[in-house]
Amino acid sequence: MGEFLQYFPEALTFVNLLTLVLGVIGGLILGATPGLSPTMAVALLVPFTFHMEPATGLILLGAVYTATVAGGAISAILINIPGAPANIATLLDGHPMAKQGKSQTALYFCFISSLVGGLFGMLIMVLFTPPLAKIALRFGPSEMFWIAIFGISVMAGLSSGSIIKGLIGGMFGLLISTIGYSPLLGTPRFVFLDVLTGGVAIVPALIGLFAIPQVFSLVETLGRRIERPDFKPEKGVLLRTIVENLKMVKTLGIGSITGSIIGIIPGAGGQVAGLIAYDQVRKFSRKPESFGKGNPQGVAAAESANNAMVGPSLIPLLTLSVPGSPTAAVLLGGLLIHGLFPGPDLFLNNAQVTYTFIASLVLAQVAMCVFGIAMSRYSYMVMSVPNLFMIAAVTVLAVFGTYSVQNSFDDVIVMFALGTLMYIGRKFGFSPAPVVLGIILGPIAEDNYLKGKLIAETDVGVFSYFFTGAMNIIIILLCAASIGYSIYGEIKAYRKAKEGGI
Template sequence: MNILSYFAQLFTLQNLMWLCIGATIGVVLGALPGMSADTGIGIFLPLTFSLPPTTALICLGAIYVTGSYGGNITAVLVNTPGTSDSLFMTLDGYPMTLKGEGLKAIGVTTISAFAGGMVGCLALLFIAPQLAKLAFYFGAWELFLTVMMGIIIIISLVKERALKGLMSATLGFLCSLVGLDGLTGFSRFNFGIMAIYDELPLLPVVLGMFAFSQVFVLIAENRKSIVIGEESMKGSVWLSPKELKNILFETLRGSVIGTLIGIVPAAGTTVAAGMSYNLARSSDKDPESFGKGNPKGLASVSAANNGVVGGSLVPLLTLGIPGNGTSALFMAALLIHGLAPGTQLFTTNAKYVYGLIFGLILANVFILLFGLYGARFYAKITKVPSSVLIPVITALCVLGAFSFRYLAFDMLLVLIFGVIGYFMDRLGIPLAPFVLAFVLGKSAEIDLRRALILMQGDVASVVLTPLSILLIIIDVALLIWPFWDNIKALFKKKEVKA
């Protein structure tokens, strides 16, 4: 059977029906605060036991793809990232909505998420086994350097408010250290609270920082609705050729970055989106416009976010290494249906795995349908009076925080971080560095300590490998790039003085 025949087997009534169900559930769960693709796959996994393997994988794949996208809608329109992965969408997406370009923002995030997803899936289809070999070379030190890319992004994010941003980042770092030490198993900084004995949970913190703080800002500003003015949702979700051309490069670059980072186990969406955003901002002629509603910024992160989906399945399907939490659930799905990841999957069980890959491609088409045709419906959310929207967001966020670990304490935690986020926002302290450092802090510490243990005093054997040197060069370049103009200006001044 050739690849096209695998594509043809997808078009049965049963497969298409479960694809639609998976795609719809994915978008809805992705958009709801606290829910995510993980939740959807976790819930639907038992339901797919009785289905044929191809149909089951198509349904779960559709949830994964559209679940990654669903969070973009609420992040862009109401500054409430449905999932922690979507937090980067708020940087430029929400300011676009505030400028009255909510529809355009949905168009940008939809097109670029579609492109990112397609690049990831095509990589999975054509170059999966070759790319998967890369994952073998990533040890603790290389993973530390990859996580450092995400940390370095913080510096470029807060270029204008460097000191306040770095303070915010260090606070995020400290909060990430709460709970069990990943290497020794010793619980640290729990301050006698049993609910945070193992960790300070990610989702309640992110929901508090972004969604709840925004709720308080809306109340403090006494706004009638999110959008400002009657004609604020002007324009169209369909982008003009000029607008498409404007975001084309950032979208393609974000897609490739997302796919490549997705392949690296544990690197995650945050690193991919952050790296893509940083590159887009640093290489743009007008970097100051980033964070204030620049479509290029939104396109770069949306593409990277969905590029990770295809990328994370590469090491899973070929080596049996899940790239992130969601792909770990996928591995469970494969094993339940008697499919062992590895080379055999692409030979004897090819019809299942290619069915999954083509299912992912079709699910990406659903992103376009949901995004472009549903945009006017979603945009109405921003016109809902604050007096209605705030209580509804609050009730959903409280439930989302609870559902993360089924602990009542997490509902209180979301409020605490909401209040902290509100005061940080009002005192001019940027929130994004806090959240980035919080998400990446624990991995950075564990990878560094693990690398130091592995070095056993012989630093050169670990640090002076070609991959390590390449990653160090990328890290240094990322660090210097945002300040390149300042450095050049400094050298010019010295020359003039001389």
């Protein structure tokens, strides 16, 4: 902490601040574009840092990383399409808020919660890096397998309506994740068509599942006369929102802590942090039924978790050169080209650059909040774009975002096919969120199961490998608690409904 404060002013030079501001604004815009995930944005910018001073280059990457994570919430709230997988949970309550004419308030909640979560995560990182790095290393195949199962246990709660349908959606997602060549075994699976050889990548699936049904339902509304809420810039809501938001201590706390924990676990990726935090907050809420209908607590939980994940996800990266998320992996490349080898000696040999980088990340959190709020004032413009233009623009952006992930036309076809299927599925009461969760968690569960089994067979046997050890038991208990609570909540809701007599 002492060194951190000592080097903090280094980040405040003119060039660095300018880079920071430009990075944050650019990051917010890129993040808001469906399909441009934080990983993509950082990867696109790495070449630009070749010709910069190491500190400046890293500040740019750090600022873009921070801002794209928050920026993805903008499109989630305004047009019901998450900018990145991490923002799915934001959409669940954010978009209903926007439809009620409260888009600006929703965005305020989003950016303030992002700031709170982001600063919390950075604080954890600055204070506890060495002990947490040790914990990060304890996650082996068995622990990662149980983490994935825990994530799967969240699925049931993500479907508005039937739990069974939520789970079916999740299973569908898990099944999709097995398409293509099994990375551990090299066997092709479910490759019925040529376009499926490469498997279904997460970002194209995400775009398809959310954007395409959105396009089609906009088409449906074209002919109808629907009472549209008046979208005007809201006045005087900023202060009220800040106060209201900061009062949600429990929500922000659960979000920030969940996000930080998930950030530390290497490989889980912050993609699921928002969804897990959202589920926890709802479970602890006194009115769980108000979620999914425009409860600002849902937005606060999701966004505080997403941004709290950023700081801790850098802990394994900086100390062990093990990236905690796909974005951190790209960031690792950015560090290496400037001759910064992550490891315990990074903080000794390159203290100045390292601490400047960390300081800039803290500043980026603040800048992200300020500029995000400033941009929110114009959100009503997006909301009042005629549906006709929205249909065309969203389709083009969906295709662009999908194609640019790995320059694959096959992905575009897969994206559209999945999207059309989801549109039909939505008519029958299925939701896209559990499907995406399944696609993300499937490989984590399967690879770690197979790896764990290989290791266990040479050692203590499969059962004791997966079911003994403090860490395994803790996560198993968490899974059991999560599933148990879901069932309990369902029974309670059922009784309540019965008493009310529907």
